[in-house]
Amino acid sequence: GENVEQHPSTLSVQEGDSAVIKCTYSDSASNYFPWYKQELGKGPQLIIDIRSNVGEKKDQRIAVTLNKTAKHFSLHITETQPEDSAVYFCAASKGNSGYSTLTFGKGTMLLVSP
Amino acid sequence: EPEVTQTPSHQVTQMGQEVILRCVPISNHLYFYWYRQILGQKVEFLVSFYNNEISEKSEIFDDQFSVERPDGSNFTLKIRSTKLEDSAMYFCASRRDRGLPGTYEQYFGPGTRLTVT
Numbered sequence: 001g002e003n004v005e006q007h008p009s010t011l012s013v014q015e016g017d018s019a020v021i022k023c024t025y026s027d028s029a030s031n032y033f034p035w036y037k038q039e040l041g042k043g044p045q046l047i048i049d050i051r052s053n054v055g056e057k058k059d060q061r062i063a064v065t066l067n068k069t070a071k072h073f074s075l076h077i078t079e080t081q082p083e084d085s086a087v088y089f090c091a092a093s094k095g096n097s098g099y100s101t102l103t104f105g106k107g108t109m110l111l112v113s114p
Numbered sequence: 115e116p117e118v119t120q121t122p123s124h125q126v127t128q129m130g131q132e133v134i135l136r137c138v139p140i141s142n143h144l145y146f147y148w149y150r151q152i153l154g155q156k157v158e159f160l161v162s163f164y165n166n167e168i169s170e171k172s173e174i175f176d177d178q179f180s181v182e183r184p185d186g187s188n189f190t191l192k193i194r195s196t197k198l199e200d201s202a203m204y205f206c207a208s209r210r211d212r213g214l215p216g217t218y219e220q221y222f223g224p225g226t227r228l229t230v231t
Contacts, residue, residue, distance in 0.1 A: 032218045034218075034219065034220070036222070042224055042225070043118075043205050043222040043223050043224045043225045044157060044205070044222045045222070046219055046220070046221060046222075049218065049219065051218065089156065089157060091157075093218075100145070100162070100209065100218070100220075101147065101159045101162055101170055101172075102147075102149075102157075102159060102220060103159070104156045104157040104158070105156060106155070106156045107156055
């Protein structure tokens with residue numbers, strides 16, 4: 001089955017700095033890669049995703065890049081703010097197929113200091 | 115904006131008791147999922163459900179677990195005889211049908227914290 005590795009496990013940055021979280025996946029059939037933000041006591045919130053036919057996607061301060069050859073995808077947050085502090089999970093799935101279950105990475109705790 | 119809702123937010127039960135966790139998926143979604151997250155660990159897939167049947171389940175989803183869509187809006191997870199190791203946060207998620215825009219995205223509910231004592 002799919003295996004998703006995520007690092008770093010914790011990331012501390014100063015407000016205004018950029019943050020990068022990296023994930024690798026094992027199943028070359030995976031074609032959909034979402035990122036979730038989880039705040040304390042809440043469910044995972046989808047913040048951005050990318051499909052395998054695209055190399056990069058951007059939404060305001062957040063961007064995701066995908067390297068299918070290396071089976072590697074990354075989340076980039078620019079101009080970080082204290083409210084960005086949360087746990088971020090990457091995931092992989094076979095997207096639109098019936099077997100579209102998400103396999104998650106272990107999460108990255110992002111701490112943004114004012 | 116439509117949301118996935120879950121009840122209760124916190125359930126405390128004694129070992130060996132049955133629990134039912136409830137979810138109301140987003141109204142036009144047709145794929146439903148249960149995931150769990152043991153404290154401090156990653157989110158793990160339990161089961162997916164489509165067209166009134168299980169489409170996939172993980173090794174975690176053994177005979178003690180069952181799912182049901184008893185009516186047009188609710189989706190439930192039942193644990194027949196809870197164990198201490200079932201203590202976790204349980205998340206329901208839903209997804210639109212294939213062929214429609216946004217069919218890849220899974221939206222999660224706020225979770226039910228299950229504590230087995």
